[in-house]
Amino acid sequence: MAKKKAILENDIISFYMDYVLEKNENPKSVYAFAKTNNFEEAKFYEYFGSFEAIEKIIFKKFFDNTLSALNKSDEYIAFDARNKLLSFYFTFFETLTANRSYVIYALHKHKNTLKNLALLSDLKKSFTDFISNLNIETLDIKQEQLEKIKKRALEESAWIQLLLTMKFWIDDTSASFEKTDIFIEKSVNTSFDVLNIVPLKSIIDFGKFIYKEKIHRS
Incomplete structure (x- = not known):
């Protein structure tokens, strides 16, 4: 099966969140994780150095998404x-x-x-x-x-x-x-x-x- 090419940071984050919630554990290795989700292992390292790095960025993204939504509101900016x-x-x-x-x-x-x-x-x-x-x-x-x-x-x-x-x-x-x-x-x-x-x-x-x-x- 051909590997997925257009893999972005958010795709890997979604794959990771789905994996740990379904398995209730971390993937055994980056290789196994990439293979399960049908993308090249090298793509993972373009964005992250480890699974721990994904976990840290997920909580930051919760913050970033919150602030992004708020800053779209003129009412919020005037608060x-x-x-x-x-x-x-x-x-x-x-x-x-x-x-x-x-x-x-x-x-x-x-x-x-x-x-x-x-x-x-x-x-x-x-x-x-x-x-x-x-x-x-x-x-x-x-x-x-x-x-x-x-x-x-x-x-x-x-x-x-x-x-x-x-x-x-x-x-x-x-x-x-x-x-x-x-x-x-x-x-x-x-x-x-x-x-x-x-x-x-x-x-x-x-x-x-x-x-x-x-x-x-x-």
Whole structure:
């Protein structure tokens, strides 16, 4: 049988996602993977150095596709930082939900290992760059070194918040993941309220929501 010629990066990603979901394991080798999908092994290496590289790029593509969709909206472009971040979250988790089986497979495979962090490293870089470019207003420290520390702290805390939301989404069993939507809205609004030093109403509200969820799951 003649080999497929027009094989692109997205084709290989689709082949890989289908394979691991059907077999519940990684392909044994690049050669076997290429043969199963009827393309030349060399085509794989035009785009990827390993299966781990595919896994990393998949999560980055979830991010890229989310941002691409948002940037097509004039309404999104006109949003302030808070609403841009909320829009990102809702759209990103719609993307994850459309690929939930794969996301859970990939994250559980490296559960509680450093490889899990490596798997998300490209996503983290893209997301923290996104946070940096939102120009979120914070207290003006007026000292260069402290400003750099503040910027890094903001990016890292935003990343941790995204990871916590992903964990909540993975454990969410509500219809249409409606509790995740509530979690997103409350956590993002609370984060901005903390930065803007406004009254603690939303912080308390978010705390009550988390406490209620923990009690019900215990």
